[in-house]
Amino acid sequence: MLPHDNATPRELFAHSLGNNRPQHPSHTARMVRYDNFDEILFYASGQVVSKQGKHVRSVCAAVLKTEEPSETSYNLAFPVEKKGPDGESQPRTALTAALRAVVAALELKIWRSEGCKQVTIATDNVTLFHGITKSMVKWMALGWLGETSSHKPPSRELWRRAINLINEQAYHGCEVKFWLITAEQNQHAAEVALTVAPGDPVSQNYQPCGNVGFTFKAALEADE
Numbered sequence: 739m740l741p742h743d744n745a746t747p748r749e750l751f752a753h754s755l756g757n758n759r760p761q762h763p764s765h766t767a768r769m770v771r772y773d774n775f776d777e778i779l780f781y782a783s784g785q786v787v788s789k790q791g792k793h794v795r796s797v798c799a800a801v802l803k804t805e806e807p808s809e810t811s812y813n814l815a816f817p818v819e820k821k822g823p824d825g826e827s828q829p830r831t832a833l834t835a836a837l838r839a840v841v842a843a844l845e846l847k848i849w850r851s852e853g854c855k856q857v858t859i860a861t862d863n864v865t866l867f868h869g870i871t872k873s874m875v876k877w878m879a880l881g882w883l884g885e886t887s888s889h890k891p892p893s894r895e896l897w898r899r900a901i902n903l904i905n906e907q908a909y910h911g912c913e914v915k916f917w918l919i920t921a922e923q924n925q926h927a928a929e930v931a932l933t934v935a936p937g938d939p940v941s942q943n944y945q946p947c948g949n950v951g952f953t954f955k956a957a958l959e960a961d962e
Contacts, residue, residue, distance in 0.1 A: 747860055751779040755806050767804040777856040780843045783927035784835025795940055796835035799931035800843040814842045815930050817940040824895040834893045836863040844903035846948040850912040860917040862924040871916055906951045
């Protein structure tokens with residue numbers, strides 16, 4: 739819970755190394771909450787890269803560690819795959835990219851293995867935030883996330899993947915929370931996303947960033 743409505747990520751979580759930074763139990767450079775060492779912060783950002791007014795692809799970033807120069811390689815940043823987890827084409831939008839960043843962070847590892855009991859994911863994408871904190875409850879109640887439903891929210895398979903990963907993390911003892919922040923507060927994550935070079939290849943098929951919530955067979959199919 740935030741101490742007040744105007745709280746900022748930098749106010750609550752350590753963003754750099756130093757003597758005043760709390761020591762995380764994993765001894766890694768996570769962004770740890772000052773008053774709760776069991777909670778860490780991630781940033782998620784999705785950006786649409788355009789060329790001459792035409793959308794050509796979307797890129798995403800999940801910032802998982804502090805802003806120290808030596809830690810930048812631990813961020814996840816890549817072009818969003820052309821196809822989703824179900825093998826169907828997915829839209830190249832900022833929403834899909836931001837959702838892909840969330841999924842990437844949650845499928846990377848079981849965060850309880852680092853001693854984390856809470857992971858807060860901060861994003862400035864309003865649609866993503868309201869979708870994952872409010873709309874998904876309605877979609878699930880109406881059965882819209884089912885494979886046979888005729889109602890298909892955009893990037894439905896990514897939404898399904900996200901809720902499965904949230905449940906998987908919770909099963910192992912780590913609560914996943916979401917925080918809507920401003921674009922300015924999420925600027926670093928946006929910049930990390932935009933470091934993806936225009937010439938970097940875009941994967942045709944979904945490429946999981948880890949094996950959380952994936953069966954061995956599913957992981958093999960995603961790599962084909």
